[in-house]
Amino acid sequence: MLTSFDLLLxxxxxxxxxxxxxxxxxxxxxxxxxxxxxDLKGLVLYLLGxxxxxxxxxxxxxxxxxFWGVCFYLALAILAQFGPVIPPxxxxxxxxxxxxxxxxxxxxxxxxxxxxxxxxEAAAPRGxxxxxxxxxxxxxxxxWAEGARLNLAPEGASWHAPAGWFFAxxxxxxxxxxxxxxxxxxxAVLLLLAxxxxxxxxxxxxxxxxxxxxxxxxxxxxxxxDWQQPVIGADQRRDFNWKQLLDAEACVSCGRCEQSCPxxxxxxxxxxxxxxxxxxxxxxxxxxxxxxxSQDELWACTTCMACLEKCPVFVEPLDKLVDMRRYQVLDxxxxxxxxxxxxxxxxxxxxxxxxxxxxREDWALGLEVPHISNLPGEAEVLLWVGCSGAFxxxxxxxxxxxxHILNAAGVNFGILGKEEACCGDAARRLGxxxxxxxxxxxxxxxxxxxxxxxxxxxxxxxYNTLRNEYxxxxxxxxxxxxxxxxxxxxxxxxxxxxxxxAGRLTIHxxxxxxxxxxxxxxxxxxxxxxxxxxxVELEQSRExxxxxxxxxxxxxxxxxxxxxxxxxxxxxxxxxxVQTVATACPFCLTMLEDGINSLETERPAKVRDLxxxxxxxxxxxx
Amino acid sequence: MRIVVCLKQIAHxxxxxxxxxxxxxxxxxxxxxxxxxxxxxALALALxxxxxxxxGAEVSLLTLGPILAQIELVRCLALGADWLFQVDAQGYLDPxxxxxxxxxxxxxxxxxxxxxGRESLDSANGQTGALLAHHLNMPFVSGVRKIDFGTxxxxxxxxxxxxxxxxxxxxxxxxxxxxxxxxxxxPAPPSYDQKRNLGSPPIQKLVLxxxxxxxxxxxxxxxxxxxxxxxxxxxxxxxDSYGRVSELLSGSSMEKKGRMLTGDPETQVEGIITFLQxxxxxxPEKEGELDG
Numbered sequence: 001m002l003t004s005f006d007l008l009l010x011x012x013x014x015x016x017x018x019x020x021x022x023x024x025x026x027x028x029x030x031x032x033x034x035x036x037x038x039d040l041k042g043l044v045l046y047l048l049g050x051x052x053x054x055x056x057x058x059x060x061x062x063x064x065x066x067f068w069g070v071c072f073y074l075a076l077a078i079l080a081q082f083g084p085v086i087p088p089x090x091x092x093x094x095x096x097x098x099x100x101x102x103x104x105x106x107x108x109x110x111x112x113x114x115x116x117x118x119x120x121e122a123a124a125p126r127g128x129x130x131x132x133x134x135x136x137x138x139x140x141x142x143x144w145a146e147g148a149r150l151n152l153a154p155e156g157a158s159w160h161a162p163a164g165w166f167f168a169x170x171x172x173x174x175x176x177x178x179x180x181x182x183x184x185x186x187x188a189v190l191l192l193l194a195x196x197x198x199x200x201x202x203x204x205x206x207x208x209x210x211x212x213x214x215x216x217x218x219x220x221x222x223x224x225x226d227w228q229q230p231v232i233g234a235d236q237r238r239d240f241n242w243k244q245l246l247d248a249e250a251c252v253s254c255g256r257c258e259q260s261c262p263x264x265x266x267x268x269x270x271x272x273x274x275x276x277x278x279x280x281x282x283x284x285x286x287x288x289x290x291x292x293x294s295q296d297e298l299w300a301c302t303t304c305m306a307c308l309e310k311c312p313v314f315v316e317p318l319d320k321l322v323d324m325r326r327y328q329v330l331d332x333x334x335x336x337x338x339x340x341x342x343x344x345x346x347x348x349x350x351x352x353x354x355x356x357x358x359x360r361e362d363w364a365l366g367l368e369v370p371h372i373s374n375l376p377g378e379a380e381v382l383l384w385v386g387c388s389g390a391f392x393x394x395x396x397x398x399x400x401x402x403x404h405i406l407n408a409a410g411v412n413f414g415i416l417g418k419e420e421a422c423c424g425d426a427a428r429r430l431g432x433x434x435x436x437x438x439x440x441x442x443x444x445x446x447x448x449x450x451x452x453x454x455x456x457x458x459x460x461x462x463y464n465t466l467r468n469e470y471x472x473x474x475x476x477x478x479x480x481x482x483x484x485x486x487x488x489x490x491x492x493x494x495x496x497x498x499x500x501x502a503g504r505l506t507i508h509x510x511x512x513x514x515x516x517x518x519x520x521x522x523x524x525x526x527x528x529x530x531x532x533x534x535x536v537e538l539e540q541s542r543e544x545x546x547x548x549x550x551x552x553x554x555x556x557x558x559x560x561x562x563x564x565x566x567x568x569x570x571x572x573x574x575x576x577x578v579q580t581v582a583t584a585c586p587f588c589l590t591m592l593e594d595g596i597n598s599l600e601t602e603r604p605a606k607v608r609d610l611x612x613x614x615x616x617x618x619x620x621x622x
Numbered sequence: 623m624r625i626v627v628c629l630k631q632i633a634h635x636x637x638x639x640x641x642x643x644x645x646x647x648x649x650x651x652x653x654x655x656x657x658x659x660x661x662x663x664a665l666a667l668a669l670x671x672x673x674x675x676x677x678g679a680e681v682s683l684l685t686l687g688p689i690l691a692q693i694e695l696v697r698c699l700a701l702g703a704d705w706l707f708q709v710d711a712q713g714y715l716d717p718x719x720x721x722x723x724x725x726x727x728x729x730x731x732x733x734x735x736x737x738x739g740r741e742s743l744d745s746a747n748g749q750t751g752a753l754l755a756h757h758l759n760m761p762f763v764s765g766v767r768k769i770d771f772g773t774x775x776x777x778x779x780x781x782x783x784x785x786x787x788x789x790x791x792x793x794x795x796x797x798x799x800x801x802x803x804x805x806x807x808x809p810a811p812p813s814y815d816q817k818r819n820l821g822s823p824p825i826q827k828l829v830l831x832x833x834x835x836x837x838x839x840x841x842x843x844x845x846x847x848x849x850x851x852x853x854x855x856x857x858x859x860x861x862d863s864y865g866r867v868s869e870l871l872s873g874s875s876m877e878k879k880g881r882m883l884t885g886d887p888e889t890q891v892e893g894i895i896t897f898l899q900x901x902x903x904x905x906p907e908k909e910g911e912l913d914g
Contacts, residue, residue: 232814333813340808348654358637360650598886
């Protein structure tokens with residue numbers, strides 16, 4: 001049993017462990033305050049199943065083996081101190097399980113060691129090899145001790161210790177050898193414990209905490225700026241909030257974000273992993289993020305949320321990038337020159353096209369689209385047209401199609417017309433929070449003036465902003481996307497799509513419907529409810545959907561570096577061999593069409609909005 | 623150095639969405655209140671000078687008449703201007719009267735350099751700068767794009783747009799009046815910090831007597847723009863009635879002659895070259911010439 005020297009050593013390693021943890025906590029406590037409720041149930045479920053980590057099958061299984069192996073042995077070692085009396089049958093079972101788990105643990109360790117050996121990448125996880133080596137020593141010494149014990153034991157090796165039997169062949173039958181192995185095992189375990197806060201193993205604590213404090217609202221929702229702060233946006237580490245800094249501590253640099261980032265795939269310098277790594281280094285070094293994240297990286301993000309979707313420990317590079325953009329725009333006054341015209345248009349005309357509120361109803365000329373104030377009785381819904389629906393020539397057709405669907409279903413609907421302003425999505429994601437707040441408050445005032453309760457949004461960006469970001473500014477409405485509403489109309493048999501669709505069709509998931517708000521199935525259901533639909537899924541669809549390249553204000557910025565993102569997506573579409581690509585976003589529509597046209601294929605696929613397709617199926621061709 | 627930037631506040635009418643002929647089909651939201659775009663570029667040049675001049679510069683904004691676009695004026699101040707002067711004036715003034723009022727204000731401020739926009743978005747006279755220079759008896763350069771300042775002696779080296787893409791560099795002694803051409807890149811917006819640090823901007827009123835200056839001309843009438851006429855060629859007599867009606871509906875036969883080039887820029891360029899070669903503008907590439 002434990003001697004007092006052993007107890008001293010245990011105490012020492014616990015003190016080092018505790019002091020390291022306090023130091024870690026001090027690092028992320030430098031941030032600004034933020035309110036994040038914890039989610040204990042979520043954390044327990046996460047740790048039990050590790051579904052997010054298992055998305056990478058091999059590494060996930062290795063991780064699971066390590067996690068369960070270590071947990072099991074730890075529990076066993078602690079229980080053993082109380083000297084419980086176990087019936088021999090159960091003891092043999094426990095012995096077999098521990099043996100097999102030990103083998104799995106060993107295999108997982110060797111996998112991780114091989115994966116990191118020779119990995120010279122700058123953003124690769126650091127401080128991995130030392131804890132892996134110590135853990136290897138722990139496992140091997142444990143097995144050897146077990147082997148030596150079996151050699152000495154009267155009954156010898158048996159079926160319930162197969163790995164022990166194997167190691168028994170490699171070890172002498174000497175009590176001294178066994179004692180040495182037990183001591184090595186014990187010291188290595190204590191060393192491992194002391195190493196946790198100082199090496200890669202800190203993720204045991206920080207990543208678990210990050211899962212505990214994970215975001216409860218939909219992904220990609222940007223938090224409002226605290227205008228009282230001396231610095232608006234974030235550059236130094238103290239400009240971020242503590243959860244953002246905890247994110248940097250929790251990131252293990254696994255690189256899954258990087259592998260799914262459209263900016264990274266298309267050859268731009270941005271990598272979410274590098275951004276997190278830079279913030280992590282900033283926590284220790286100091287200085288501004290401006291030095292470690294270049295302007296090209298900062299403005300390359302399309303805010304597609306693929307990194308948020310892929311991160312196994314819910315690290316969010318997106319809100320850091322937006323905060324850094326805010327710093328550039330609001331604090332330094334450095335809006336990229338290409339976006340200035342759009343931002344000035346928003347300032348003067350309150351729309352991204354610079355056409356002005358006077359022209360906002362032009363798309364509805366000659367249609368039965370009343371203003372919300374001219375409705376007989378209470379409005380069922382308000383159609384939120386958005387800048388693209390109101391001004392973009394192609395998307396005006398979609399707005400007209402939506403009006404046609406609503407009229408065909410006999411929905412008592414209206415529009416805000418000239419009183420509608422841009423929802424502010426582009427301004428917010430380009431860092432101009434002031435412009436966003438001005439626009440949002442204007443819209444909320446107009447919506448409240450007419451007592452609007454339910455809105456149907458054509459554009460996913462408007463949908464996301466109105467649904468998830470207006471409540472923080474006092475705008476509480478029920479928001480539906482046009483796709484959901486059309487599906488509801490069909491389900492309630494208020495409209496009857498009758499004309500069959502021709503050819504095969506695929507769906508390009510808009511990021512702000514899909515990853516942003518989890519609307520994947522309604523798009524498929526809507527297509528399924530149309531006669532003659534033959535749906536082909538793209539290789540990258542749903543959660544894995546590839547961005548069109550137009551989000552996060554990228555619609556207005558030039559794509560100077562690497563390949564064009566929309567061309568990459570267009571190539572995937574062309575590869576699938578469909579005749580029509582259905583999407584539900586004005587940016588996707590424009591970007592994909594440009595991409596597909598630039599491919600110059602024999603029969604290019606037509607890009608259409610789902611609403612347009614439904615209207616065509618109802619019997620109205622434009 | 624003291625730089626004065628003349629800012630014209632305009633109610634820019636960008637649409638005509640009303641239904642009432644009495645109000646000229648104008649609705650309140652058909653206008654935006656803003657600073658004349660050329661003047662904004664003038665301000666950007668002044669602020670650039672303020673930043674790069676070794677001794678710095680004091681930038682004063684000068685506006686004429688009642689304050690219409692307060693938000694925009696404050697925005698200009700936030701960009702880094704030091705003072706805002708408002709010249710008291712009422713009613714319609716012709717360019718002669720305006721420039722004379724501005725000239726007296728500039729004399730009061732004792733400016734070394736006066737910048738203004740090349741022309742305004744609402745009246746497009748393009749006279750104010752030149753007449754201002756006349757009143758002040760200073761040299762005048764129009765269409766300025768960039769200003770550099772000489773290190774020895776008071777002069778400026780200006781780059782101006784001389785029309786049709788020609789760029790001219792002039793050396794001009796100071797004090798002078800420059801009218802600034804709108805550039806391609808919109809000046810950067812003010813940062814939130816600049817706005818926050820501004821506090822409440824003081825508007826300094828300059829009261830000058832406008833009655834002493836008589837207008838040189840009087841506006842008789844002003845008409846809103848006419849709708850553009852779409853040219854229609856008479857239908858081709860050789861066609862049958864169906865053909866003539868469809869030709870009328872499609873606009874005209876002329877419209878169909880163009881060929882739309884699709885594809886990526888490279889193939890589009892190839893298309894243009896082939897077209898030019900086919901129509902004899904370019905000599906076709908001879909086979910074998912490259913090999914030889």
